[in-house]
Every structure is written in C-alpha cells, then in structure tokens.
Amino acid sequence: MTSKPDSSSSSSSEIETNDARDVLRERARDAIAKQPARTVTILSSLLAAQDELGYLPVEAIDEVAARMTASANSVWGIASFYPNFRFTPPNRHKVELCWGPTCHVLGAQHILQGLLPQLGLDNEGETEDGVISLKLNTCLGVCAHGPAMSFDEELAGHMSLDKAIRLVERIKAYDEEVERGVLILKDVERSKAEIAAKAAVRTAERAAMAQAAAAEAAAKLAAEEEARAQADAEWPTTEVEKAPQPPVAASAVVAEAAVAEEDAKSPGDDALAGDSPSVDGSTLSGEEPSEETKDD
Numbered sequence: 046m047t048s049k050p051d052s053s054s055s056s057s058s059e060i061e062t063n064d065a066r067d068v069l070r071e072r073a074r075d076a077i078a079k080q081p082a083r084t085v086t087i088l089s090s091l092l093a094a095q096d097e098l099g100y101l102p103v104e105a106i107d108e109v110a111a112r113m114t115a116s117a118n119s120v121w122g123i124a125s126f127y128p129n130f131r132f133t134p135p136n137r138h139k140v141e142l143c144w145g146p147t148c149h150v151l152g153a154q155h156i157l158q159g160l161l162p163q164l165g166l167d168n169e170g171e172t173e174d175g176v177i178s179l180k181l182n183t184c185l186g187v188c189a190h191g192p193a194m195s196f197d198e199e200l201a202g203h204m205s206l207d208k209a210i211r212l213v214e215r216i217k218a219y220d221e222e223v224e225r226g227v228l229i230l231k232d233v234e235r236s237k238a239e240i241a242a243k244a245a246v247r248t249a250e251r252a253a254m255a256q257a258a259a260a261e262a263a264a265k266l267a268a269e270e271e272a273r274a275q276a277d278a279e280w281p282t283t284e285v286e287k288a289p290q291p292p293v294a295a296s297a298v299v300a301e302a303a304v305a306e307e308d309a310k311s312p313g314d315d316a317l318a319g320d321s322p323s324v325d326g327s328t329l330s331g332e333e334p335s336e337e338t339k340d341d
C-alpha cells in the first residue's frame with residue numbers, strides 16, 4: 046500500500062513554504078467545488094483535485110475530507126487504493142504508455158523495453174532531470190489504434206519504438222527551450238530589480254546631498270546675517286548720528302558771518318564794474334573819458 050505523504054518531509058519546493066501550501070489548498074478547494082457532476086463523491090473529488098494539481102498533496106486530501114464531511118484517514122484509504130492517484134509532484138511533462146491487453150498484444154512491451162533506457166529509468170517513474178514522468182496506463186481508450194501512448198495528454202496511436210523515442214526527444218528539446226526562456230526571463234527580472242535598487246540608492250543619495258547643501262546654505266546665510274547685524278551694531282557713524290548736533294540757526298549765523306568777512310577783504314563786484322576814474326583818468330572798465338570829462 047502506498048504510504049501516506051508526509052507534508053513535513055516532502056522534497057517539493059512547491060510545498061516548502063506556507064504560502065505554497067496555501068496556494069495548493071486553495072486550488073484543490075476550487076477544483077472540488079467546481080465539479081460539474083450532480084453527484085459529488087470522495088472519488089470524484091479526488092479526481093478533480095488531481096486533475097487540477099497533477100497529484101494529491103496532503104492539502105488536497107484535507108480539502109476533500111472537509112468537503113465530504115469525512116476523516117482524512119478515510120479519504121486517504123480510498124485514494125491509496127487506486128493506482129491512478131499519485132501523491133508526489135510529477136515532472137514537467139507526462140508520457141503514458143498503454144499497458145492494456147490490446148496494446149500489450151500489439152507491441153507495448155517492445156516499446157517499453159526500448160524507451161526505459163532512453164529515459165534512464167528501470168520502470169515507470171520520473172526522470173532525474175525533472176523533464177518526463179513515464180506512466181503505464183491500464184487503457185487509454187483507443188484500443189483499435191494500439192499500441193497507444195499519450196504525450197502531455199495528446200493521444201498517439203499505432204506507435205512504434207522509433208516514433209516514441211522521436212516524440213520523447215521532441216518533448217525534451219521543447220522543454221529545454223522553455224526552460225532557457227524561463228531562465229532568460231528570470232535574468233531579465235533580476236536585472237530589472239538590480240537596476241531599480243541602484244536607482245533607488247542613487248535617488249536617496251541625491252536627496253541626502255540636496256538636503257545637506259540646503260542646510261549648509263542656510264547656515265551660511267544665517268552666519269552672514271549675524272555678521273552683518275554685528276557690524277551694524279559696531280559701526281561708528283551710529284555714535285556720531287546719536288551725538289547732539291548744533292542748532293540749524295546757529296550754523297546759519299556762522300555761515301553768514303564767514304561770507305561777510307570774505308566780502309570785507311575783497312572789493313565788491315559793484316566797485317569793479319563802476320565808472321570810478323583811475324589815476325590817469327581812465328575808468329577801470331577801459332572806456333576813454335568823454336570830452337566833457339576832460340575839460341572839467
């Protein structure tokens with residue numbers, strides 16, 4: 046009997062974190078709730094959960110038990126009875142070989158014996174590279190076209206070993222391309238994240254520099270204002286302006302006295318411009334004396 050999966054020891058990265066487990070639980074719950082059949086049973090719920098997840102993790106068993114009001118042990122007993130249920134995550138691609146009576150007679154054994162070494166397997170199971178899960182199916186339902194196989198749910202009839210190997214190699218090549226694309230996308234996402242992180246650091250640095258420059262300018266301005274205020278306070282004209290000034294009237298008197306004194310020292314303009322005769326009888330203005338003046 047298949048042993049019950051232990052969620053604490055599962056090697057799947059999908060269920061290593063609580064978030065991944067929550068996602069599995071939610072997907073299983075939705076699949077169980079959306080069953081189109083009128084009669085919902087434990088078996089139909091297990092099938093719906095496996096169709097959605099590709100296997101039955103502990104979370105799916107618990108969700109089926111909760112939906113059908115049954116114990117997890119009873120659900121597990123039913124699931125482990127049927128070989129079509131699996132309890133570990135499958136690889137990325139599923140290859141099935143019909144092992145039914147018709148296909149067996151038509152050459153399924155020959156195909157299986159040739160395919161196993163190509164996949165590095167001894168029996169049905171998962172390849173180590175994580176690409177292919179090989180499964181023997183009791184009947185794929187196309188007995189008239191046997192030997193039959195399915196590749197990622199695509200049926201192929203009248204199979205031969207060469208055709209089976211070619212299709213498996215095609216799946217591997219496709220998977221390699223997809224994985225390369227996924228790696229490229231991851232690199233792009235990583236580069237974007239790094240660029241965004243660097244941009245954020247540069248922005249923070251610029252903001253810090255601008256803040257420091259503003260603080261320095263403010264400090265400089267404050268220092269200049271303080272120095273200017275201190276200089277104004279110490280400026281000597283301030284004391285002069287504060288000293289008592291002579292009255293305006295007294296200043297005017299002094300000025301008038303100075304003008305009068307100056308006038309007394311030098312002949313006035315009237316004397317220079319007058320007609321007073323000089324010693325030789327000529328006037329200071331240079332005009333010749335008139336005849337009358339001469340006779341006198």
Ligand code: FES
Pocket residue numbers: 143144145146147148149183184185186187188189191192193
């Ligand atoms: S026996 Fe192979 S398809 Fe039915």
